[in-house]
Amino acid sequence: MNAMLRTSLLGWAAALVAVSATCQDQVAIKGGKILTLTGPAIDDGVVLMTNGRITKIAKTADVEIPWSAKVIDATGKVVMPTWVVAHSQGGQRGFNENMQNVPWLTVADAVDPAAIYFEDCLRNGVGTIHVMPGNQTLLGGFGMVVRPFGRTVEDMAVAANTGIKLSLFAQGGGRLQQIRKLRRALADVREYLIDFDRRKAEFDKEKAAGAIAADKTWTEEIDRTKKGAVDLVQKKVKGWLYVPSFAEVDEALRLAQDLDLQIVLGNNIDEAIAMLVKLAKPVVLDENLEYFELDEETQKEKKLCSAKLLADAGVPFALTLGMTGPTSYAWWQLGTCVRNGVGRQQALEALTIVPAKLLGLDDQIGTLAEGKLGNVQILTGDPLLATSWVETVLLEGDVVYERAKDPRLQYLFGDEKDKAKKAGGPDKTTDAPKPEAPKTEAPKAETPKPSGETPPGGGNGGNGGNREVR
Amino acid sequence: MLRSLLLSSVVSALASLALAQDQVTVFKNARILPGGQVPIENGVLVIAGGKVMGIGSADLAIPDGATVVDCAGKTITPGLVDASFRASNSNDFNENGDEVTPHLRVLDSLDPDDRSFARARASGVTTVHVMPGTRSVIGGLGCVVKTFAKSPQAMVLKEDASLRIVMGAEPSAGNRAIRGGSVDSIYYRRPTTRMGVVWEVRKAFFDAKESMQMTAGVPPTPPNPGMQVLTRVLKGQLTAVTTARSEQDLRTALRLATEFGYKTILEEAQDAHMVLDELAAAKTTVLLGAPSATTIAGSASQDGADPRSATVRLLADRGIPFVITTGSNLASLDLVREAMFAARNGLSAVRALDAVTIEPAKLLGLDQRIGSLAPGKDADFVVWSTDPLDPAALAESVHIDGISVLASR
Numbered sequence: 001m002n003a004m005l006r007t008s009l010l011g012w013a014a015a016l017v018a019v020s021a022t023c024q025d026q027v028a029i030k031g032g033k034i035l036t037l038t039g040p041a042i043d044d045g046v047v048l049m050t051n052g053r054i055t056k057i058a059k060t061a062d063v064e065i066p067w068s069a070k071v072i073d074a075t076g077k078v079v080m081p082t083w084v085v086a087h088s089q090g091g092q093r094g095f096n097e098n099m100q101n102v103p104w105l106t107v108a109d110a111v112d113p114a115a116i117y118f119e120d121c122l123r124n125g126v127g128t129i130h131v132m133p134g135n136q137t138l139l140g141g142f143g144m145v146v147r148p149f150g151r152t153v154e155d156m157a158v159a160a161n162t163g164i165k166l167s168l169f170a171q172g173g174g175r176l177q178q179i180r181k182l183r184r185a186l187a188d189v190r191e192y193l194i195d196f197d198r199r200k201a202e203f204d205k206e207k208a209a210g211a212i213a214a215d216k217t218w219t220e221e222i223d224r225t226k227k228g229a230v231d232l233v234q235k236k237v238k239g240w241l242y243v244p245s246f247a248e249v250d251e252a253l254r255l256a257q258d259l260d261l262q263i264v265l266g267n268n269i270d271e272a273i274a275m276l277v278k279l280a281k282p283v284v285l286d287e288n289l290e291y292f293e294l295d296e297e298t299q300k301e302k303k304l305c306s307a308k309l310l311a312d313a314g315v316p317f318a319l320t321l322g323m324t325g326p327t328s329y330a331w332w333q334l335g336t337c338v339r340n341g342v343g344r345q346q347a348l349e350a351l352t353i354v355p356a357k358l359l360g361l362d363d364q365i366g367t368l369a370e371g372k373l374g375n376v377q378i379l380t381g382d383p384l385l386a387t388s389w390v391e392t393v394l395l396e397g398d399v400v401y402e403r404a405k406d407p408r409l410q411y412l413f414g415d416e417k418d419k420a421k422k423a424g425g426p427d428k429t430t431d432a433p434k435p436e437a438p439k440t441e442a443p444k445a446e447t448p449k450p451s452g453e454t455p456p457g458g459g460n461g462g463n464g465g466n467r468e469v470r
Numbered sequence: 471m472l473r474s475l476l477l478s479s480v481v482s483a484l485a486s487l488a489l490a491q492d493q494v495t496v497f498k499n500a501r502i503l504p505g506g507q508v509p510i511e512n513g514v515l516v517i518a519g520g521k522v523m524g525i526g527s528a529d530l531a532i533p534d535g536a537t538v539v540d541c542a543g544k545t546i547t548p549g550l551v552d553a554s555f556r557a558s559n560s561n562d563f564n565e566n567g568d569e570v571t572p573h574l575r576v577l578d579s580l581d582p583d584d585r586s587f588a589r590a591r592a593s594g595v596t597t598v599h600v601m602p603g604t605r606s607v608i609g610g611l612g613c614v615v616k617t618f619a620k621s622p623q624a625m626v627l628k629e630d631a632s633l634r635i636v637m638g639a640e641p642s643a644g645n646r647a648i649r650g651g652s653v654d655s656i657y658y659r660r661p662t663t664r665m666g667v668v669w670e671v672r673k674a675f676f677d678a679k680e681s682m683q684m685t686a687g688v689p690p691t692p693p694n695p696g697m698q699v700l701t702r703v704l705k706g707q708l709t710a711v712t713t714a715r716s717e718q719d720l721r722t723a724l725r726l727a728t729e730f731g732y733k734t735i736l737e738e739a740q741d742a743h744m745v746l747d748e749l750a751a752a753k754t755t756v757l758l759g760a761p762s763a764t765t766i767a768g769s770a771s772q773d774g775a776d777p778r779s780a781t782v783r784l785l786a787d788r789g790i791p792f793v794i795t796t797g798s799n800l801a802s803l804d805l806v807r808e809a810m811f812a813a814r815n816g817l818s819a820v821r822a823l824d825a826v827t828i829e830p831a832k833l834l835g836l837d838q839r840i841g842s843l844a845p846g847k848d849a850d851f852v853v854w855s856t857d858p859l860d861p862a863a864l865a866e867s868v869h870i871d872g873i874s875v876l877a878s879r
Contacts, residue, residue: 292589301585303592326762326803326811335861386814386861412779413816 026050027397028065032074032378036368037081037352047079049374052396057368072399077391078379081368082127083330086284086318086355087240087264089134090117091148096134097141100171101185103164103228105141107131111153117323118156119408121148122401124329125377125390126321128158128356128365133165135242138178139185139229140165143240145359147375149400162359163238163262164228166255168248179251186255189229196222235260240284246272253279262358267291267306273313282354283315287322289336305340307350312341318355319347334384344384373397494518494533495872497853500541505548505842506828509820515546517849520871525843545857547823548843549596549850549870552805553830554711554737554757554795557600558586564603565610569641569661570674572703573695574610576602577629582622591617591875593804594852594865597627597840599830601634601737604713604798607641607661607670609634611699612711614834616850618870631834633703635712635726635734637719638773641667668722674700675730703732710734711757713798715775717741724752735833738797740775742785749790755833756785759797762811782825783816793833794825810859819859 027049034045036057046063048056056063065071089095092110111131121129128147133140142161150156170178199220206212222230231237242264243252249272252263256279264284268291269276276283285306292301310317319333326332330351337347356366364373374397381388393401403409495517502513504525516524516533524530532538557563562579565571580600590598597616602609612632619625642661661667678700702708712723712734720741727734736742738759742749749756761782785792794809796802803811805826813822831841839848849872855864868875 299585301588325801326807332861338862339855339864384860384862386810386859409779413783414778414780 024050024068025052025397026066026069027072027374027394027399028063028069029072029074029079029376029378029394030060030065032077032079034368035078035080035348035383037348038367038369044075045079047368047374047376049376049394049397052374052398054368054370054372054374054376057370072378072392072394074378074392078382078388079368080377080379080383081352081366082375082377082393082395083125083321083351084128084355084359084361084366085121085126085321085351086130086358087132087320088129088323089132090121090129090323091115091131091146095132096136100138100140100181102137102141103139103232104225105133106161107133107141107143108153108157108160111144111146111156113151113153113156116408118146118148120324120328122393123390123403123406123409124321125379125383125393126330127375127377127393127395128359128361130162130355130359132163132240135167135169135244136171137165137167137169138181139232140167142228142237145361147395149395159359159361161237163240164232165242166232166239166261167242168251169242169244175247179248182251182255185229186233186259189226189233192223192226193230193233196220232259238262240264242266244268246270249275256281265306268293269306270304270309273309273315276310276315277313279315282317282358283310284318284355284358285310285320285350287320287327287333289319289327289333290340305336305342307337307342307347308340311337311343311346316354317350318358319350320355321351331384331386331388335386338384348383494523494536496532496536496538497541497546498528498532498538500544500546500853501857502546502843503548503820503823503858504844506824507842513546515843515851517869517872520849520873522843522845522847522849524845541853543856544866545854545863546843547594547852547854547858548827548841549852549868550594550805550809550826551597551599551830551834551836551841552590552595552795552826553599553793553833554759554797555590555595555598555600556586556796556798556802557581557584559584561603563601563609564605566605569606569670570608571602571606571610571696572608572633572674572699574602575613575629576600576610577613577615577626580613580615582625587617590805591868591870592865593806594854594858594868595805596850596852596868596870597831597834597836599631599834601632601711604636604640605643607636607667608674608700609636614836616870618873618875620873627836627839628834630699630708632709632711632735633699634737635671635710635723637667637712637714637723638664638716640713640773641670664719664722668726671726672729675704675726675732678704679730704730706733711737713737715740715759715773717744717775719773720745721748724748724754727752727754737795738799740777740781742790742792743778743781744776746784746788746790749785750788754790756790756792757795757797757833758782758785758792759795760799760802760808761794761815762803762808763799763801779815781815782812782822786817786821791829791833792825793830794822795830806858806863806865807861810861813859819857822859 029047031044034042042059044060046058046060047054091112092107093112094110097105126148130143130145132143142164144157145159145162146156147158168178200218203218232239239259239261241252241261243249244266245268253275255261265286267286267288289307290303290305292303294301322328334347338344353366356362365375374394376394377390378392379388380391389403391403392399497515500513502510502515510527512528514526514530559581563576565574595617599612599614601612611630612634614628614631615625642663645662661670678697681697682701703710710732714720714723714736715738720736720739723736735755735757737757739756742756794812796805796808809822809826813819828841831837840850843851850870852865853867855866856862
């Protein structure tokens with residue numbers, strides 16, 4: 001009976017596979033201006049996605065959209081890859097563990113899928129976030145890459161155990177104390193490893209000498225609380241080192257000689273640019289790109305921009321986005337770069353291609369290209385303008401955000417207190433058409449899956465059932 | 471000898487400065503947003519002697535011998551006017567001697583070398599309205615100053631531009647007895663509640679009314695400086711600016727003004743979207759503080775306001791006069807970025823720019839001199855690298871009374 005049931009289930013499964021193979025899940029974004037970020041913009045183009053991956057990007061005139069594909073009209077809009085945030089503390093319930101040396105922790109246990117941060121990510125067109133423990137740590141545990149959509153951490157996960165957090169952020173004892181503590185912690189791990197190897201060698205020696213029974217084997221494993229740090233010193237995992245200012249860059253470079261390190265910079269870095277050039281590796285930038293420096297002689301202030309300093313020095317960098325406030329908007333960050341003299345394309349790449357590469361996901365995300373994941377945002381205008389709004393976000397070909405259905409924007413832009421309007425009075429707007437006013441109803445044809453597109457925290461928290469769970 | 475040499479060099483420096491001012495300078499090929507008027511594409515701006523001589527389109531005659539600055543691709547706007555500006559030494563603006571100090575002048579606390587003026591200049595702000603701090607109920611007189619002038623005296627446009635009244639939790643925040651004494655202790659700084667704050671305002675204006683009635687026809691003896699200021703407010707000779715954030719405080723501010731018959735401007739007003747009818751009926755102006763911020767920074771968070779992105783547009787739709795300021799919110803951005811956020815949140819670009827130029831100038835009663843570019847007005851203007859409401863816009867040069875004030879660029 002059991003066997004029969006299993007066979008029949010297997011049969012069903014096979015049938016399902018067959019069905020999904022013939023009836024493909026296709027979405028086409030049509031008519032928009034496509035910024036692939038690798039080549040020139042395509043005016044009036046189509047991005048066709050099949051089973052979550054991009055299968056075609058071309059001029060509308062050159063593509064035959066399959067009759068079964070769901071079509072999203074993006075006429076007059078801008079279509080581009082979603083942003084990639086290389087380092088963030090967002091979306092966690094508590095990201096600074098009080099204990100400093102905790103390499104066994106993982107942010108997977110802190111990520112809160114219902115956090116407003118992830119909602120905001122979708123609102124701002126972010127499709128991939130590398131969540132890391134906070135900066136107030138020493139060896140702070142493992143990070144993970146998530147997408148801002150899903151009901152559980154597993155559902156959100158894109159890549160787990162992406163590296164271990166290290167920080168030179170001075171706490172209590174000051175900068176030198178922190179440097180000393182980090183060196184001590186790493187030395188402890190190396191000493192443990194040497195001791196472990198020595199004991200194992202002695203065991204083997206004694207066994208060879210017959211002092212230990214021949215049927216006995218070495219069973220001791222690396223201490224689980226030390227495993228992450230051991231992997232770090234053995235360069236099996238990447239370390240993400242937070243370097244708060246220029247003063248710690250020297251130590252960071254020293255640490256980088258023995259570890260596979262990704263440097264995450266604070267913003268006061270102008271005096272360490274030459275050292276960062278020597279590092280010859282891309283760095284991740286703090287969300288605050290501009291800072292003032294006071295000349296102690298003249299008492300005159302100077303405004304500096306970390307992105308501009310690095311761009312001038314030829315050091316590649318990834319931008320990050322803040323959790324709230326203006327720095328959480330990509331247009332603000334990119335605009336800040338451009339007004340300080342960073343090239344537009346370099347700024348755009350610093351929030352897409354460069355972070356994707358740092359996360360080892362450049363074959364999946366970061367640009368719009370055939371074969372890559374269908375992580376696409378549709379904007380009302382140019383991504384560097386304050387007046388542009390993210391209209392729609394697709395992750396792996398599924399619509400996960402629509403501005404017209406965004407309850408929080410409806411709240412912030414709602415005018416329920418305006419009684420004249422409530423009474424159905426004429427909408428006498430003296431200004432330009434309200435770009436922010438969410439439409440009350442989206443055309444049905446543009447809604448690919450009526451059941452699964454509510455953003456997290458909104459409505460029933462629906463979760464596209466057809467998505468592959470990794 | 472040395473002294474006379476120095477003196478002569480100073481004189482010659484001054485002379486050259488005067489010469490520089492008399493010299494005619496022409497900024498051409500720029501997109502000019504003159505403030506309160508339609509934009510001029512490919513416009514020409516002529517300045518001399520620290521004033522605007524002429525403004526117009528490409529066919530405007532350029533005087534002979536003028537220095538010509540090519541501004542192709544740039545945008546010129548009037549210098550921005552911040553109608554509620556927080557100077558960086560603002561902790562010196564809160565007098566603890568009394569809760570009601572209408573006669574104190576913030577000008578006496580203002581440092582002309584304050585760092586915040588340099589920051590303001592660099593971001594295109596040429597005139598600011600500074601008020602006493604928010605920790606007193608009636609803090610004193612606000613002033614209007616330019617962010618640069620050849621001498622500190624010359625910075626001042628108005629010594630007593632306004633009287634600041636503060637509602638809500640801030641004037642009472644942190645008021646405790648010294649070393650934890652009891653509530654009855656004479657060392658207990660008052661007020662400690664909202665009702666206490668309102669009472670201080672009510673008592674002050676009640677006393678001022680009394681003194682007005684008593685001295686009707688008779689010269690006031692002895693003159694009480696605070697009463698004199700309050701009397702000017704009651705007579706409509708001085709503008710009251712009431713800082714109120716939450717819906718409750720905004721209503722209270724309007725109620726007090728009605729009760730004593732004075733006119734008040736409402737400042738900060740994060741909850742303005744909740745009292746639109748009342749604002750329209752009171753015909754009051756709103757100094758909207760930091761419209762970019764969705765949270766209220768600082769101790770004012772106790773006021774429990776609920777800022778909404780819709781507020782600027784709702785005020786515009788209802789025809790309620792308003793001005794965009796950076797205000798006392800610690801999260802506020804440069805004034806031009808606040809205008810940019812207002813544009814993002816639904817205000818037209820022209821209205822957003824007017825709300826930081828000509829509108830605040832009108833409100834401060836200085837629109838004959840500043841706030842827009844027109845012949846005879848002060849040559850306060852900014853050359854932006856691109857449209858000022860673009861996040862990539864940079865104030866490439868800032869001119870106050872015709873003098874370029876950004877040294878490093």
